[in-house]
Amino acid sequence: MCGEAEFAGLVGELVLDTAPRLFAVVQEYGERVDARVAAWGLEFEDHAEIVEVDGGTRMRASSPVPAVRAFSRPPHVSVRLVRLEPSGAAVPG
Numbered sequence: 001m002c003g004e005a006e007f008a009g010l011v012g013e014l015v016l017d018t019a020p021r022l023f024a025v026v027q028e029y030g031e032r033v034d035a036r037v038a039a040w041g042l043e044f045e046d047h048a049e050i051v052e053v054d055g056g057t058r059m060r061a062s063s064p065v066p067a068v069r070a071f072s073r074p075p076h077v078s079v080r081l082v083r084l085e086p087s088g089a090a091v092p093g
Contacts, residue, residue, distance in 0.1 A: 020044045022084040023064055025071050038071045038079070 002010070020042035027038045039057070041050040041064055048064045051057075061067040064081055072079045083091045 019086075020049075023048075024082045024084065024090075025050065025064075025068050026080045026082055027071055027073075028078045028080060030076060039067075041067065043083075 023041045023043060024037045025039040025041065026035050028035045037053055039050050039052045041048050043064055046062075048061050048067055050059045050061065050064070050067045059067050059070065068079050068081045071077075080092060085091055
């Protein structure tokens with residue numbers, strides 16, 4: 001058994017080690033004409049959970065990639081996956 005401070009540190013490490021990665025599904029209109037965040041997702045080790053911004057759709061997929069494709073509307077609307085890093089930086093794909 002350990003003290004409260006040590007245990008709190010261990011719990012913090014556990015949370016950081018198991019935290020899902022946050023990502024956005026961005027719809028891009030035309031060729032860089034406009035864009036919007038269509039959905040937010042959480043990527044876990046074995047699956048991804050995605051929620052449409054307007055609340056209309058929730059989905060579960062084996063990874064973010066198949067889910068992201070569901071938001072594409074060719075030929076005028078393409079999609080991109082943008083991961084939000086713990087540092088707060090947004091990283092494509």
